[in-house]
Amino acid sequence: EVQLVESGGGLVKPGGSLRLSCAVSGLTFSNAWMTWVRQAPGKGLEWVGRIKSKPDGGTTDYAAPVKGRFTISRDDSKNTLYLQMNSLKTEDTAVYYCTRGGDYSNYWGLGTLVTVSS
Amino acid sequence: DIQMTQSPSTLSASVGDRVTITCRASQSISSWLAWYQQKPGKAPKLLIYKASSLESGVPSRFSGSGSGTEFTLTISSLQPDDFATYYCQQYNTDRTFGQGTKVEIK
Numbered sequence: 001e002v003q004l005v006e007s008g009g010g011l012v013k014p015g016g017s018l019r020l021s022c023a024v025s026g027l028t029f030s031n032a033w034m035t036w037v038r039q040a041p042g043k044g045l046e047w048v049g050r051i052k053s054k055p056d057g058g059t060t061d062y063a064a065p066v067k068g069r070f071t072i073s074r075d076d077s078k079n080t081l082y083l084q085m086n087s088l089k090t091e092d093t094a095v096y097y098c099t100r101g102g103d104y105s106n107y108w109g110l111g112t113l114v115t116v117s118s
Numbered sequence: 119d120i121q122m123t124q125s126p127s128t129l130s131a132s133v134g135d136r137v138t139i140t141c142r143a144s145q146s147i148s149s150w151l152a153w154y155q156q157k158p159g160k161a162p163k164l165l166i167y168k169a170s171s172l173e174s175g176v177p178s179r180f181s182g183s184g185s186g187t188e189f190t191l192t193i194s195s196l197q198p199d200d201f202a203t204y205y206c207q208q209y210n211t212d213r214t215f216g217q218g219t220k221v222e223i224k
Contacts, residue, residue, distance in 0.1 A: 035213075037162075045154075045162065045205055047213040063212070064119070097161055103209040104152035106173065108161035 002026035002107045004098045009112030016088050016116070022081040022098030022109055029079040031055065033102030036072060036083050038094035039111075046094070050102050051081070065091075088116045120144050120208055124216035130224040137193040139219045141206035146186045150210040153182055153191045156218075157202045165204075166191065196221070 008020040024032070033056070036048040049062035051072045060072050071084040081098055093116045099105030121144040131137050141151065149169040154162040164173045166182035169189055179194045193200055201223055206216040 044218045045215040047215065103150070104164060104167045104207060106164045110161055
């Protein structure tokens, strides 16, 4: 059974940093392209960014609102995906989902809530 | 940036109804479109990819069609479990979601 489990969410002040983790099991993580998607409270889905598998180059792409502030990385030895979020803004408040897929997402975690507030 | 516009925003329907949701792209995305279902407090679930390919395990009452800039998701006979919010997502250039369509009980 495929499982994606996010952690690391919480309350942070504007301008602060947070690192989210996503532990993946039940699939060959090293070959998987992975994506982060977020959803602000009561709002729709927003694509955050993706990372390719290392065999496919391991490169990253980001949505314009987070480019330069967020960094996606992976540790294939730990089957874990990361999202480093810096210079956080109140508009970054959302549930952050870890997903498998670089185009569309066929497996999703349950999400972790990030609240940016003073 | 490619904008995705769904219509309607809210749809009221009854069990057994045929339901159609439309998604329009601001420029051609070929067939690079996915559809998701999301229930309150839950993660989205993939229904359709490449505009018309049914994800494994998804009931056959769900179908997708279209190419270029106009796409539809059809539920042939609405079931109680189908009341949810549906999102389209393009993956032709970057990735963009539509704003969602809530299917509610009439």
